[in-house]
Amino acid sequence: MPRLSGVVSLEETLANRRSIREYTDEPLTIEELAQLLWAAQGISETRHGFRTAPSAGATYPLEVYAVIAPQGVLAGDMFLEPGSYRYLPHSHTLVQVRRGDLVEELYHAALEQEWVREAPVNLVFTAVYERTTRRYGARGVRYVHIEVGHAGQNVYLQAVALGLATVAIGAFHDEAVREIIGAPEEEKPLYIMPVARPAWRYRLDPRELAEYIERRRG
Ligand SMILES: Cc1cc2nc3c(=O)[nH]c(=O)nc-3n(C[C@H](O)[C@H](O)[C@H](O)COP(=O)(O)O)c2cc1C
Known part of the structure; x- marks a missing residue:
């Protein structure tokens, strides 16, 4: 089950969120991965099945995959089989789509x-535009792009709260990524987010921020 409380405040996650591209080679735990997936697209309302990230008309165009490296994720004392997995928000489970080191x-x-190669897990967001454009026409395309930003930021903030690192990646070959994760043709990849244990942590110094703001006020 996803954790619904924690010890790091929202303000701290915002202040200390950074794109981190240097990682240790330690695995993540299945609990950490599950929490990141829940933050990305998990269920947070049980009447309609609404999710942690808002969606235009609750059309939910996004899908989330996890590409797991060999010895990338520990489940108890066993490693999850490497491959690509699709997240099913309603049952909060992962289903394997492709096997092997991808x-x-x-x-x-x-x-x-390099950060894609170094991370034990790469989350991949895809979208089925049709779910949203069916209702909103061409404007639905804009909505899908806005939505992946919401979901991506959720992953960033959850990563900080868990002491993990991530970076949003928009530069990749769409079709190649789709085939690697084993997504159907109707799904278009929008973001890759490697997640790992950070080699270093960013901490905003409150005095530095105060000085920065003061200086710009003149
Ligand atoms: C839409 C988008 C695409 C991005 N694509 C990449 C990318 O391909 N590779 C990468 O290393 N960082 C990528 N980034 C991360 C930015 O470089 C990063 O957010 C920016 O340098 C500011 O740093 P910060 O996230 O630590 O505030 C992307 C960010 C966004 C929002």
């Missing part, structure tokens, strides 16, 4: 960005 392929599809 990380090297994903790294190449993401223009050889």
Whole structure:
């Protein structure tokens, strides 16, 4: 079950959120992965099945995948089988889509960005535009792009709260990524977010911020 409370305040997650691209090689735990997925697209209302990120007309165009590296995620004392998995928000479960080490392929599809190769988990957001454009026409395309931003920010903030690191990646070959994760043709990848334990942590110094703001007030 997702955790619904924590010890890091929203203000701290906002202040200390940074795109981090240097990681240790330690695995994530299945609990951490589950929490990140819940933050991305999990259920937070049980009457209609509404989610942690808002959606235009509750059309929910987004799908979330996790590409898991060999020895990337610990479930108890066993590692999850490497491959791609799709997140099912309503049952809060992962379903394996493709088996095997997909990380090297994903790294190449993401223009050889090292942080994709180094992370034990890469979350991939895809969208089925039709779910939203069916209702809103061409404007639905804008809504889908806004939505993935909401979901991506949720992942950033949840990562900070868990002491993990991530970075939003928009530069990659769409079709290659879709094939690597095993998504159907109607789904278009929009974001890759590597998640890992950080090699260093960003902490905003409150005095530095106060000085920064004061200086600009003249
Ligand atoms: C739409 C979008 C696409 C991005 N694409 C990449 C990317 O392909 N690779 C990368 O390393 N960072 C990417 N970033 C992260 C930005 O470089 C980063 O947010 C920016 O430098 C500000 O740093 P901060 O996130 O620590 O505030 C992307 C960010 C956004 C919002």
